[in-house]
Each structure stands twice: as C-alpha cells, then as structure tokens.
Amino acid sequence: EAKRGGRSTYRFFEASMNEAATRTLQIQHALHEALKADYFSLCFQPKFRGDNSELTGAEVLLRLRHPELGPLLPMEFIPIAERSGQIVQIGYWVVRETCRQIRRWRENGLPAVKVAINLSPRQLEQSDLVARMLDIVRSEQVPCEQIMFEITETVAMQDAPKTTNMIREFQENNFEIAIDDFGTGYSSLAYLQRFRAKQLKIDRFFTNGLDEYGREGSAIVSAIIKLAHSLEMDVVAEGVETASQLEKLKGMMCDEMQGFLLGKPLAVEEFSALLHGHKGGSLLMFKKHRASA
Numbered sequence: 001e002a003k004r005g006g007r008s009t010y011r012f013f014e015a016s017m018n019e020a021a022t023r024t025l026q027i028q029h030a031l032h033e034a035l036k037a038d039y040f041s042l043c044f045q046p047k048f049r050g051d052n053s054e055l056t057g058a059e060v061l062l063r064l065r066h067p068e069l070g071p072l073l074p075m076e077f078i079p080i081a082e083r084s085g086q087i088v089q090i091g092y093w094v095v096r097e098t099c100r101q102i103r104r105w106r107e108n109g110l111p112a113v114k115v116a117i118n119l120s121p122r123q124l125e126q127s128d129l130v131a132r133m134l135d136i137v138r139s140e141q142v143p144c145e146q147i148m149f150e151i152t153e154t155v156a157m158q159d160a161p162k163t164t165n166m167i168r169e170f171q172e173n174n175f176e177i178a179i180d181d182f183g184t185g186y187s188s189l190a191y192l193q194r195f196r197a198k199q200l201k202i203d204r205f206f207t208n209g210l211d212e213y214g215r216e217g218s219a220i221v222s223a224i225i226k227l228a229h230s231l232e233m234d235v236v237a238e239g240v241e242t243a244s245q246l247e248k249l250k251g252m253m254c255d256e257m258q259g260f261l262l263g264k265p266l267a268v269e270e271f272s273a274l275l276h277g278h279k280g281g282s283l284l285m286f287k288k289h290r291a292s293a
C-alpha cells in the first residue's frame with residue numbers, strides 16, 4: 001500500500017498524479033476549443049524520390065497552438081485525443097483541410113502531388129471511415145489518387161484480418177495505404193503480404209541505424225527494402241538526417257526519402273514555395289517507377 005512507503009512519498013505521488021490529470025484535462029479542453037477556434041494547423045513534410053531527388057509529395061503533420069498552453073506536440077496531444085475519442089472528429093478536420101489546401105494548389109496551377117495523412121486506432125474502428133473520407137474528398141473535389149493514408153505497423157497488426165479488409169476498401173476507392181513506422185512492431189509476414197499496401201515506411205530508428213550500427217544496421221535496412229520490393233511495395237525511409245544515410249539508402253534502391261536532411265515539416269506557405277520551384281518541372285507522381293525492377 002502506498003501509504004506504508006511514507007506519508008510524504010504518498011503525497012508527492014498524489015500531487016504528480018493530479019498534475020498529470022489536470023494537464024490531460026486542459027489538453028482535452030484545448031482540443032475541444034481547437035476545432036472551433038482555429039488553433040489547429042497543418043504542416044507538410046516533403047518526400048523525395050531516391051533515384052532522381054524529385055519531389056513526390058508530402059506527409060501532413062498536425063500542429064496545435066493554444067493561446068494559453070502554447071504550441072503542443074503531437075506526441076502529447078494525439079494520445080490524449082485518441083483516448084478521449086476526439087481524434088475521430090479531428091481526423092475528419094485534417095482530411096477536409098488537406099483537401100482544401102490541395103485545391104488551392106491546383107487553383108494556383110501548382111503540381112498535383114500526393115499527400116499522406118496519418119490515421120490512428122480510434123479512427124480505424126469507425127466502420128464508416130472509408131465512406132466518410134470519400135464524402136469529404138468528393139465534396140472538396142479532390143481526386144482520391146492524391147490522398148494516401150498511413151497506418152502504423154503496430155496498429156495494423158493488432159487486428160490484421162480487419163486491417164486487411166479496411167485496406168482493401170480504401171484501395172478499391174483509389175486511396176493508397178502506407179504501413180508507417182515499420183520494423184519496430186511485430187509483423188506477421190503473411191499479413192504484410194495480404195495487406196497489399198502501396199508503401200512501406202521504414203521507421204527512423206532503422207534509418208538512424210545506418211550510421212549507428214554499421215554493417216548490421218545496413219543489413220537490416222537492405223533486407224527490409226528487398227522484402228518490401230518482393231511484396232511489390234514501394235519503400236520510404238523516414239528520418240533521413242545525414243548525407244551518408246541518404247547515399248546508403250540510394251544504393252539500396254530505396255524508392256523515397258523523408259527527413260530533416262531533405263526537408264523539415266513546412267508551414268503551408270513554405271511548402272507552396274517548394275511546389276512553385278517544381279512547377280515547370282516534370283513531376284511524375286502518377287508514373288513513379290522503380291529503378292530496381
């Protein structure tokens with residue numbers, strides 16, 4: 001019993017529990033306000049082709065700035081939104097806002113890049129998820145082909161048969177699916193094959209390992225890339241931070257690269273400027289081919 005450990009220890013424990021609970025409640029409240037008061041924003045982290053460094057698109061990353069609590073990190077507020085269920089509404093907001101941005105780019109004559117949106121477990125539990133996403137994307141007049149959804153490996157494997165069906169439903173409607181943060185969970189290779197996801201994103205822990213763990217680190221990444229290619233998936237390396245990682249990944253025929261070395265998550269205006277730079281260029285997003293084939 002906690003009390004036996006001494007009155008003061010117990011008090012301290014109680015106080016920090018209260019603090020954590022208070023913070024959680026504050027954030028839940030901030031999340032509730034955020035949708036109405038416009039405290040959310042999106043940033044876009046660019047992704048590039050491995051073979052010719054062309055811009056292929058972006059991953060959408062949610063940002064929250066609250067007048068009193070200041071800027072909050074997804075690492076803190078996404079799990080809270082997930083537990084309270086608020087992530088479902090927030091998730092629809094992210095998709096709508098992304099579509100509106102895609103339309104603005106199109107209206108400005110900018111290239112139609114592919115945009116990847118993260119999904120969390122609570123969202124995947126919604127049986128009408130795909131239908132709702134379709135409604136939003138269609139009402140904003142964006143082609144589904146421009147939207148990709150990311151599902152983390154751990155979440156995908158939790159109920160693999162259900163994930164298989166969900167992925168099929170998404171892909172039948174021309175949304176693409178990426179398996180995110182791959183390598184840190186426990187994958188059933190049989191299911192990885194059955195998912196038939198378009199992309200596999202190697203967790204940044206492994207990208208980091210290319211420098212950190214030498215030959216063994218490279219062997220693992222190379223094996224993951226070969227596995228993905230043999231299952232007809234494209235591979236994206238996350239968290240590319242050094243030139244040596246980039247070179248090694250290129251040598252391993254990694255299809256796409258994402259990371260601070262190539263581009264941080266950018267505010268809308270910054271990403272728009274990047275798109276401007278690619279305006280006249282050949283942006284072959286719908287014709288991406290694999291150099292290793």
Ligand code: C2E
Pocket residue numbers: 045060061062073074075078087091094118119120150180181204238239240241258259260261265
């Ligand atoms: P994620 O989907 O794996 O996103 C990649 C995270 O890695 C982002 O963190 C990004 O800023 C960070 N990152 C990118 N390149 C590098 C690099 O070179 N080095 C390092 N150290 N980090 C890098 P962020 O934006 O803080 O997001 C964290 C997580 O929050 C995301 O992980 C995703 O799971 C979740 N998240 C973000 N936005 C959304 C959203 O709109 N909906 C949902 N459901 N989850 C989201």
Ligand code: MG
Pocket residue numbers: 059118150180
């Ligand atoms: Mg992601």
Ligand code: MG
Pocket residue numbers: 180181201203238
């Ligand atoms: Mg990731």
Ligand code: MG
Pocket residue numbers: 181
């Ligand atoms: Mg992650």
